[in-house]
Amino acid sequence: MSAQTMAPAATGGARDITRYWWAQTTSAFGSVFTSIAMPVIAVVHLGATPGQVGLISAAAILPTLLLGLPAGALADRVAAPRRVLVVLDTVSAAAVAAVALSVANDLASVGTLIALSLVQGTVTIVSGVVYFIHLRQLVDTDAIGPVRARIQAGQYGAGFIGRLLAGPAIVAFGAAAALSIDAVSYLLSLVALLTMAPVRPIPRQSADRRESLWRSMAAGTRFFLDDPFHRALLVFIIAPVVASAAVAALTAPFLLRTAHIPTEAYGVIFAVSGLLGLAGSALSGRILRPGRDPRAITLLGFAASLGSALLLPLTGGPLAAAVGCAALGVGLPIFFAAIANVALSPVIVGDVPEHRLGSTMATLQVFAAAAGLGGALGGGVLGDWIGVRPAIWLVDLVALGAVALSLPPALRAARRLFLSTAAPRPEQPGQPEPVLETA
Structure with missing residues (x-):
C-alpha cells in the first residue's frame, strides 16, 4: 500500500499554513542571533581557546549522531506532533533565556555554552523529524512542494535579515540582548502554533507502538x-x-x-x-x-x-x-x-x-x-x-x-x-x- 493511501487526509487551511510559516520564519530569524552571538561570547567575553570553540560547535552536532535514530523511531509513535513542537519551542526559549541571563550577569562559562549547544542540537534533531510529520497533517502530498518552498523561502529571508541585524545589535546592545531576541522568537513561534486550528490526530496502530525501537x-x-x-x-x-x-x-x-x-x-x-x-x-x-x-x-x-x-x-x-x-x-x-x-x-x-x-x-x-x-x-x-x-x-x-x-x-x-x-x-x-x- 502506498504512502498516499495510508496517510490521513490533511486538515490544515490557508490560515494554519500561514501561521506555521510564521512559526518557522520567526524561529529561523532568532536562531541567527544566537549562532552569531555564541562565538562572540566564547572568544571575546570568555577568552575561549580554539579547542573550546570547537567543543561548543561539536556539542551541537553530537545529539544528531547519538539521538537521531531513536528520535525518529519515537516520532513515528506520536499522534499529535504539534504538541511536541510546542514543547520544543518552550524548552528552547527557556534555555536561551537562561544563558542570556547568565551572560548579562557575568555568570556564563564555556560549559554554559556547551550545554546550550547540546540542548539546541537535541531540539534540532527532534523538531527536524516532527516538522515533516506535522506538515503532512496540514497539507496533502501534492501540495507539500509549494508549501515547503514557501516555508524555506521565509527561513532564507529571515536568515538574511537576521545576519544584517545581528552584528549591529551585538555591538549596540550586547550579546545577551542578541540571545534574548532568539528567546522571544521561540515564544512568537509558540504563539503561532497554539493559535492554529485543531487537527486530526495521526492514527497509530497498536502494532506500530509495540514494535521494538531497534526495528x-x-x-x-x-x-x-x-x-x-x-x-x-x-x-x-x-x-x-x-x-x-x-x-x-x-x-x-x-x-x-x-x-x-x-x-x-x-x-x-x-x-x-x-x-x-x-x-x-x-x-x-x-x-x-x-x-x-x-x-x-x-x-x-x-x-x-x-x-x-x-x-x-x-x-x-x-x-x-x-x-x-x-x-x-x-x-x-x-x-x-x-x-x-x-x-x-x-x-x-x-x-x-x-x-x-x-x-x-x-x-x-x-x-x-x-x-x-x-x-x-x-x-x-x-x-x-x-x-x-x-x-x-x-x-x-x-x-x-x-x-x-x-x-x-x-x-x-x-x-x-x-x-x-x-x-x-x-x-x-x-x-x-x-x-x-x-x-
Whole structure:
C-alpha cells in the first residue's frame, strides 16, 4: 500500500499554513542571533581557546549522531506532533533565556555554552523529524512542494535579515540582548502554533507502538537501501553534504589568504549567497507544478549544485571579478540546493509510509550529520596536505564525479517510479472522521 493511501487526509487551511510559516520564519530569524552571538561570547567575553570553540560547535552536532535514530523511531509513535513542537519551542526559549541571563550577569562559562549547544542540537534533531510529520497533517502530498518552498523561502529571508541585524545589535546592545531576541522568537513561534486550528490526530496502530525501537530505527535505513532509486538518492544527498562541509572549512582561508578578498567584501559574498538561497526557494514553488516529477528535479538540483561549486576555486584576478566569481561559487550551489531540498520533501513524504516518516527523516539527518562532520574534518586535513585551492578542486570534482556516474540510472529509476505513482488509483472507502485534537 502506498504512502498516499495510508496517510490521513490533511486538515490544515490557508490560515494554519500561514501561521506555521510564521512559526518557522520567526524561529529561523532568532536562531541567527544566537549562532552569531555564541562565538562572540566564547572568544571575546570568555577568552575561549580554539579547542573550546570547537567543543561548543561539536556539542551541537553530537545529539544528531547519538539521538537521531531513536528520535525518529519515537516520532513515528506520536499522534499529535504539534504538541511536541510546542514543547520544543518552550524548552528552547527557556534555555536561551537562561544563558542570556547568565551572560548579562557575568555568570556564563564555556560549559554554559556547551550545554546550550547540546540542548539546541537535541531540539534540532527532534523538531527536524516532527516538522515533516506535522506538515503532512496540514497539507496533502501534492501540495507539500509549494508549501515547503514557501516555508524555506521565509527561513532564507529571515536568515538574511537576521545576519544584517545581528552584528549591529551585538555591538549596540550586547550579546545577551542578541540571545534574548532568539528567546522571544521561540515564544512568537509558540504563539503561532497554539493559535492554529485543531487537527486530526495521526492514527497509530497498536502494532506500530509495540514494535521494538531497534526495528523502527532500522526501517529508515532500509528505505534508502532496498530500492534502486532511493539508493541513488542517498548518493545525491550525501555527496553534496560532504563536499559543502569540506569546502566550508576551506572557504575562509581560501578567500581571505589565497584569493586576498578584503574583509569588508567577504561579508558581501555571503549576503549574495543568502539572496540566491531565497531566490532558489521561491523559484522551486513554480518548478514543482502538478505533473512534474519531484524526483528528477531533486537529482538535477543536487547535480547542478555540485557543478556550480566549481566556480569557487576559479576565484582570482581583479577584485571585482574575484568577488563576483566567489559570490557565484558560494551562492549558486545554495541556489540549486534550495531547489533540490524543496523537491526532496514531496519525494520523501510521498514515498515513505506514514508510520515510517519519522524514522526515515531521522536516518537522513544522521547520515547528513555524519557526512558533514567527516567532510569538515577531511577538508581541513586535505587543505593542510595539498593546499587550499587544490583541496577545493579535488573535493568538488570527486563529489561531482560520483553524482555524474549515478545520474543516468537514477533518472531512469525516477522515471519508473513517477509513471507507476501517476497511474490512477481506485477510490478508497470512506473513513469516519476522527475527533479533532488541539495542540
